[in-house]
Amino acid sequence: MPGRLPAEVTSFVGRRGELTELALLLAERRLVTVTGPGGVGKSRLALRGAARAGGAFPDGIWLVEVAPVQDGRLLGHAVLEALRLTDGTARAPLEVLTEYLAGRRLLLVLDGCEHLAADCAELAVALLRALPGLRVLTTSRVALRTAGEHLLNLAPLPVGTAGAILPGAPPDAVVLFADRARAVLPSFAVTAGNAEGIAQLCRRLDGIPLAVELAAGRLRALSVEQLGARLDDRFRLLTGGDPAALPRHRTLRTTIGWSHELCTVQERLLWARLSVFAGGFDLDAAEYVCAGEGVDPDELLDLLTELVAKSVVLREDSPFGVRFRLLDTLREYGRQWLRAAGEEHRLLCRHRDWYLGVATWGEVEWFGPRQAETAERTELAHANLRAALEFCLAEPGEEQIGLLMAGTLWFYWVGCGHLGEGRHWLDRALALDPEPTEARAKALWVTGYMATLQGDLVAARPALEECRRQALATGDDRALAYAVHRQGCAALIGDEPARAAELFEEALWHYRTIGELNSNVLMAMFELGIAYLFQGDQESGELWLGQVRELCEEHGEQWAYAYGLYALAYSHWLNGEVRPARTLARESVRLNHLFHDLLGIVLAIDLLALLATEPAGPGEPGDLREARVLQGAAHRIWRTVGKPFFGSRTFNGPHRACAERAVAGLTEQEYADFFTTGTRLDLDAAVHRALGGGEHPEGPGPRPGPGPLPPAPRPSWVGNS
Numbered sequence: 001m002p003g004r005l006p007a008e009v010t011s012f013v014g015r016r017g018e019l020t021e022l023a024l025l026l027a028e029r030r031l032v033t034v035t036g037p038g039g040v041g042k043s044r045l046a047l048r049g050a051a052r053a054g055g056a057f058p059d060g061i062w063l064v065e066v067a068p069v070q071d072g073r074l075l076g077h078a079v080l081e082a083l084r085l086t087d088g089t090a091r092a093p094l095e096v097l098t099e100y101l102a103g104r105r106l107l108l109v110l111d112g113c114e115h116l117a118a119d120c121a122e123l124a125v126a127l128l129r130a131l132p133g134l135r136v137l138t139t140s141r142v143a144l145r146t147a148g149e150h151l152l153n154l155a156p157l158p159v160g161t162a163g164a165i166l167p168g169a170p171p172d173a174v175v176l177f178a179d180r181a182r183a184v185l186p187s188f189a190v191t192a193g194n195a196e197g198i199a200q201l202c203r204r205l206d207g208i209p210l211a212v213e214l215a216a217g218r219l220r221a222l223s224v225e226q227l228g229a230r231l232d233d234r235f236r237l238l239t240g241g242d243p244a245a246l247p248r249h250r251t252l253r254t255t256i257g258w259s260h261e262l263c264t265v266q267e268r269l270l271w272a273r274l275s276v277f278a279g280g281f282d283l284d285a286a287e288y289v290c291a292g293e294g295v296d297p298d299e300l301l302d303l304l305t306e307l308v309a310k311s312v313v314l315r316e317d318s319p320f321g322v323r324f325r326l327l328d329t330l331r332e333y334g335r336q337w338l339r340a341a342g343e344e345h346r347l348l349c350r351h352r353d354w355y356l357g358v359a360t361w362g363e364v365e366w367f368g369p370r371q372a373e374t375a376e377r378t379e380l381a382h383a384n385l386r387a388a389l390e391f392c393l394a395e396p397g398e399e400q401i402g403l404l405m406a407g408t409l410w411f412y413w414v415g416c417g418h419l420g421e422g423r424h425w426l427d428r429a430l431a432l433d434p435e436p437t438e439a440r441a442k443a444l445w446v447t448g449y450m451a452t453l454q455g456d457l458v459a460a461r462p463a464l465e466e467c468r469r470q471a472l473a474t475g476d477d478r479a480l481a482y483a484v485h486r487q488g489c490a491a492l493i494g495d496e497p498a499r500a501a502e503l504f505e506e507a508l509w510h511y512r513t514i515g516e517l518n519s520n521v522l523m524a525m526f527e528l529g530i531a532y533l534f535q536g537d538q539e540s541g542e543l544w545l546g547q548v549r550e551l552c553e554e555h556g557e558q559w560a561y562a563y564g565l566y567a568l569a570y571s572h573w574l575n576g577e578v579r580p581a582r583t584l585a586r587e588s589v590r591l592n593h594l595f596h597d598l599l600g601i602v603l604a605i606d607l608l609a610l611l612a613t614e615p616a617g618p619g620e621p622g623d624l625r626e627a628r629v630l631q632g633a634a635h636r637i638w639r640t641v642g643k644p645f646f647g648s649r650t651f652n653g654p655h656r657a658c659a660e661r662a663v664a665g666l667t668e669q670e671y672a673d674f675f676t677t678g679t680r681l682d683l684d685a686a687v688h689r690a691l692g693g694g695e696h697p698e699g700p701g702p703r704p705g706p707g708p709l710p711p712a713p714r715p716s717w718v719g720n721s
Contacts, residue, residue: 004082005051005063005109009316011179012048013209014157014172015041022049022152026107026135027056029150030128033113033138036154038329039210039252042139043111045154050109050137057135059106067112067328068278068383070390072119077421079108079123081382086417086598086640086683090454093420094123096640098130105133112328113140121146156207160199170195173202173212180216184309188219197224204231210329211255217311218262231258256333259310269294270303271312271326272341275334276351279383280316280323289350320377348391355381355388356401359408366411367518369556372594378412385409389425399433400440407442410449411519415559417596419450426450436470441479444470449486452493453599455646460490481510485524492527493646497534504528522548522560530567533574534650542571562591566604570654573607578614585611586691593687601683602637603651605630605690610658624665625674627658632678633686 022045025032034042050061064082069075076093080086085100108127113120121144124136128148138144143151160171170178170190177198181188190198201224205211215227222230260268273290274281286304291297304324307313312330316323326334338344358381365374378385385405392402406425413422426447433440448464451457464487471480488503504524511521529544545567552561565588572581585604592600609630613622634655638644645651662671681689 004084005047005061008044008048010183012044013176013179015045015048018045018152018154019049019052022046023053025150025152026050026053026137029148030134031124031136031138031144031146031149032152033140033144033149034152034154035140035143037208037252038141038332039208039327040154040156041209042141042154044209046109046111046137046139050107053107057105057107059104059133061107061109063109063111065112065279065383066110066116066120068386069116070278070387072116073424074386074421075116075119075123077418077424080420081418086596089420089640090423090451090456090459091420094126097127099639101127101131101134103133104131107135107137110136110138113138113144114142117142117144120144121149157202157209157212159203159207171199171202171207173205173207173209174198176209177202177212177216180213180311181219184217184219194224197228201228201231204228205255206252208252208255210327211252213311214255214259217309218259220309230262231255252329253333256330259312260333260337263307263310263312264303266295266299267303267306267310268337270300271307271330272334272338272343273347274307274313274324274326275331275338276344276347276387277326277331277384278387280318280325280380281384282318282321282323285354285384286324288354289347318380320373320380323380348395351384352388352391352398352401352405355385356405356408359385359405359412363408363411366415366559367555367557371415371556371558375412375416375595378409379416393425393428393432399429400435400437403429403433403437403439403443407439407446410446413446413450414453415519415595415597417598419454423447423450423454436474438476438479441467441470441474441476442482445479445482445486448483449489452486452489452646454641455493457490457494460486464490477510477514478516481507481514481516482520484510485520488524488531489527492531492534493648493651495648495650497531497650501528501531501535504531517551519557519560522551522557523563525551526560526564526567529564530570533567533571534653538571538574541567545571558591559595559597562588562595562597562600562604565591566600566607569604569607569611573611573614573654578611582608582611589687589690598637598641598683601687602634602641605634605637605686606645606655606658608690609634610654613658613661622661624662625670628662628666628671628674629678629681630686630690631655631658631662632675633681633689634678635675636679636681637683637686 022032022034026049034046036042047063054061062083064079066075066078069078076097079097080093085096110120110124117140120138124138124144125146125148127134128136143149157173157176158171159173174190178188178190201215202212205215215231218227260271263271270290273295274286276289277285283301283304287297287300291300295303304313308315308324313324313326316325335344338347358378362374362378389402389405392398392405406422406429409422413419426443430440430443430447444463444467448460448467451460451463464483467479468483468487470476471483484503485507488500488507491503492500504527507524508521508528511524525544525548529541529548532541532544545564548560548564549568552558552564565584569581569584569588572584585608588604589601589608592604609627612627612630613624615621635644645655
C-alpha cells in the first residue's frame with residue numbers, strides 16, 4: 001500500500017475503546033481531530049488508528065509532521081514533501097495538491113497542529129472541499145475549530161482503584177509502566193509486592209503516558225517506593241499537602257519538572273540546549289551546538305545517552321547512523337529553561353552556524369561522487385534548515401546570513417525538487433535587505449536561475465540584471481560570471497540560441513578566469529553545447545558535451561552528467577543513431593530520478609517518446625502507441641515542473657516532431673487514448689515505463705541502468721574553450 005507511516009519502536013498499550021471510536025469516525029467523517037493535553041498519546045493513537053484503517057484508503061495513508069513547521073506559509077510545502085510530490089512551478093501548493101489528489105482515496109494525517117491550528121484548518125477544509133476521496137486526521141492540543149470537524153478527546157490511561165490491582169488484569173497505566181520499566185531493568189515484573197506501589201504511582205501521575213514513561217525511566221537509580229515518595233514530596237510542595245488538588249494539565253508539567261530536577265546539572269543544560277533543534281539531529285550537530293560553557297564536550301555523548309535512558313530524548317536509526325529527537329512537550333519545557341537561563345539567543349546562533357555549515361558543505365560536496373548522499377543528508381536536515389532560515393529572517397541583524405544560507409542551498413532547491421520553497425525563502429530574504437553584498441548577489445542569481453527553470457522569465461530577467469549590475473559596480477567577478485551564465489539560460493529558453501551561446505561563452509571565460517569549476521560550470525558547458533545543437537552546429541555542440549561528460553566522469557559528478565547525457569542523446573538522434581540515443585536518454589532518466597529532478601526526467605522522457613517513433617533497426621518498426629503513452633506521462637510531469645518546455649519553441653521540438661508522426665500513423669481515437677493512458681502514470685510508473693519496464697512498474701526507488709553507454713565524442717581539448 002502506498003503511504004509513509006513510521007514504524008513503532010515501542011509497544012502500543014491499551015486504547016481498545018479509543019481505537020474503535022477512531023475507526024468509526026474515520027469511516028463516517030472526513031475531518032477528525034484527536035485532542036488532549038501534551039503527553040497523553042495523541043500521535044501514537046492517531047498513527048495506530050490510521051494504520052488499522054489502511055484497507056479503506058487504496059491510495060495510502062500519509063503522515064505530515066506539522067510540529068517542526070513554524071511558518072504557516074510552508075504548511076502546503078510540508079504536505080507536498082510528505083506526499084513525495086515535487087512541484088517546480090510558481091503555483092500555490094494548494095493548487096498542486098488539489099490537482100494531484102483528484103480522484104484519489106487517501107488519508108492525510110497532520111500531526112501536531114496546535115501552533116498552526118488556523119492554517120491547518122484552512123488547508124484541511126480547502127482540500128476536503130475539492131477532493132471527495134480525501135479524509136484528514138489531525139492531532140492537536142486544541143480543536144481546529146472549523147466546520148465539519150469531529151473531535152476525539154483522548155483521556156489519560158486507566159489507573160485502577162486502590163487495592164484492586166492483583167489478582168486480575170492490571171490497568172493500562174500499570175501495563176505501560178511495567179513495559180517501559182523492562183526497557184531499563186529487563187528483569188522487572190509486576191508482583192504482589194510492588195503492584196499497589198506501581199498503581200499508586202500511576203494514579204499520582206493521572207495515567208498520562210509520557211509521565212508514566214518518564215517515571216519508569218528512573219528505575220535504574222530508584223525503587224518504585226522511592227519514586228512514589230519523591231513524587232509525593234514534589235506534589236505536596238505545589239498543592240499545600242493535598243496531591244489530589246493538582247489538576248491534570250499541571251500533572252505532566254510537574255512530572256517533567258520533577259524529572260528535570262532529578263537530572264544532573266549537565267544533563268539539565270543539555271536538555272535545554274537540545275531544544276533549539278527542530279525534528280531530528282545527529283551527535284555531531286549536538287556536540288557543535290550544545291557543548292561548552294557547562295557541558296564538557298568529552299562528556300556530551302554520555303550525557304545524551306543518559307537522557308535517552310531517562311526517556312527525555314528519543315533515539316532513531318537512519319541510513320547515516322543514529323539520530324535523536326525530543327518530544328514536543330519536552331522540547332517546550334527545555335526551551336523555557338533555555339530562555340530563563342538567558343542562553344536562547346546564543347544557542348540559536350550556534351544552531352544557525354551549524355546549519356549554515358551543513359548548507360555550505362553540501363554545496364561543496366554536490367560537485368563530486370557523493371551527490372546522492374549529499375541530497376539525502378540535506379533532506380534529513382530540512383526541518384532544521386527551515387528553523388535556521390526562520391531565525392535569520394525574523395532576527396534583526398541576521399538578514400545577510402539568511403540571504404547567504406538561502407542562496408547556498410541552491411543545489412537542494414534545484415537539484416532535489418524544492419523550487420517553490422526555495423523561492424519562498426529567497427523572496428523573503430531579498431525583501432528584507434537591499435544592501436549590495438556578495439550574499440545578496442548570490443541570492444539574486446539563484447532566484448533568477450530558479451525562476452528561469454519555472455519558465456517565469458518575467459521574474460528571472462530583472463533579478464539577473466540586478467545581479468549583473470551590482471557585480472559590475474562592486475567588482476564581484478564571481479557573481480558576474482553566474483549572472484551572465486543564467487542570463488544565457490533565460491535567452492536559451494527564450495528561443496534565442498545564438499544570443500544564449502554568446503552569454504555562455506562569456507560566462508565560461510569568467511569561470512576560467514576566477515578558477516571556478518563545479519556543477520554550475522558543467523551545466524554552462526552543457527547549455528552551450530545544446531545551444532549549438534539548436535543552431536545546427538553539431539560539431540561544436542558535441543565537443544562541448546564531450547567535455548561535460550569527461551569532466552563529470554573525472555570528478556564523479558552525476559547531476560550535470562544526466563543533463564549532458566540528455567543532450568548527447570539528442571545529438572545521436574540528429575545523426576540517426578537511435579539505439580545509442582535511447583540508451584543515453586534512459587540513463588539520463590535514471591540518474592535524474594535518483595535526485596528527484598523532475599526537469600531532467602521530463603526532458604529525457606519527451607525525447608524517448610520521439611525515439612519510440614523511430615525504427616531501432618532492420619525489422620524493428622517504431623511504436624507510435626508507446627510514443628503517445630510517454631508523451632502523456634511527460635505532460636503530467638510538466639504540470640509539476642512549470643510551463644511545458646519552459647514555453648520554448650526550441651525545447652518543444654522533439655515533442656512536436658513526435659506528435660506529428662503519431663497524428664499521421666494513429667487514428668484520432670488511438671492518438672487521444674494512449675496519451676490519456678500516459679497521463680494516468682505517476683512519477684515512478686512513468687520512469688519505469690521510460691526505462692523500458694513495460695506496463696507493470698516495480699515501485700519507487702533506484703533501478704538498474706539500461707546497460708553500457710556508448711562512447712562520447714572526445715574533444716581535442718579539456719579545460720580550454
